[in-house]
Amino acid sequence: MGTLHKIGEVKKALSLFGEMKDLNLELNPSTYSIAIQCFVENGDIQEACTCHNKIIEMSHVPSVGAYSYLAKGLCKIGEIDAAMMLVRDCLGNVTSGPMEFKYALTIIHMCRSGDAEKVIEVLNEMMQEGGALDDVICSAIIYGMCKYGTLEEARKVFTNLGERKLLTEANTIVYDEILIEHMKKKTADLIPSRIEVFWSGIQVESKG
Template sequence: MIQRKPLPSVVKFNQLLNALTKMKHFSSSLDLFKQMCAIGVPVNEYSMSIAIKCCCQMSRTNDGFALLASCFRRAVVPNVFVFSTLLDGLVLEDRIIQAERLFKKLIKQKLCEPDVVMYSTMIKGLCKFGNNDIAIALLRLMDERACKPNVVVYSTIIDSLCKDKMIEDAFKLFSVHMLVKK
């Protein structure tokens, strides 16, 4: 692809990046991304988000943040998927405090409006570290911000409450969830 004249569109490169990433060839995907940048392919938010995801899946979230800075330099506006991916990377690396800081910054500075995936990522991280109270507070924040929690969100918190032997609280949340579904 790189040797063709004219170069294929960024869409074709993105398709290849995405295929490599789906096969979990994160390193190869990042190598291709670097080659794209080196030869002047006009990378877009989709290619940037794939590269950031690869970094995070390889426990190289700091490199993902470096790519985020590159987004701004290239006038590529990061979307909710990019920020969710970075949050997930921080959670995977057990860096929940940094994840919380980033999440608060995104909301406070209105860098993006969190969606159910982003909330779910944060709740997963909070529950992983036994921060059930904060996870439940985040669940309430979702309601306040008109972001409807899904079954994954409820299941994550209920599972964490049960693991922490807070069965009564788990049943209460389950009951609320069942009422919401009706």
């Protein structure tokens, strides 16, 4: 499965995973971690979360790669709260988590200041260190500013990134839409989602 995934044969890797399950083979955490990455690439976050749950049930933790894929997958479908919870879980369970995860938590903490400039300083430091401005980082800005700051300050951060050509115009618009929706949910103190997270692992209940 790992080899198939590395060469881009995601569907074949998932087919092999399905065959192993059909044969009732005992799957280990490494196999589930690879499956998480494949399911995320295939756009099936529901199944990726199910694999995560299986690993937790075995009293193990996913691979760093699986954590990274799943967090980004959750961000892409707007499940920001779940993604940030996963980021914290990863850093609490592995000795060397992704740089972007560490900076995501730093960004969330800096959002407590409610100051866009301070968040931008953290982003600049991260990029100087070689960190990527990915979905997890942008979601951390949204999460932090919606929880501790304001819509206006969050927009200042994304506008700055757009003006510096660090975000495309299309991505800037997408993140602004996600920001507005997430702030609405936070303001209403209600987070309806397709993926409900109850932490003893990410236990997922589909709402169809």
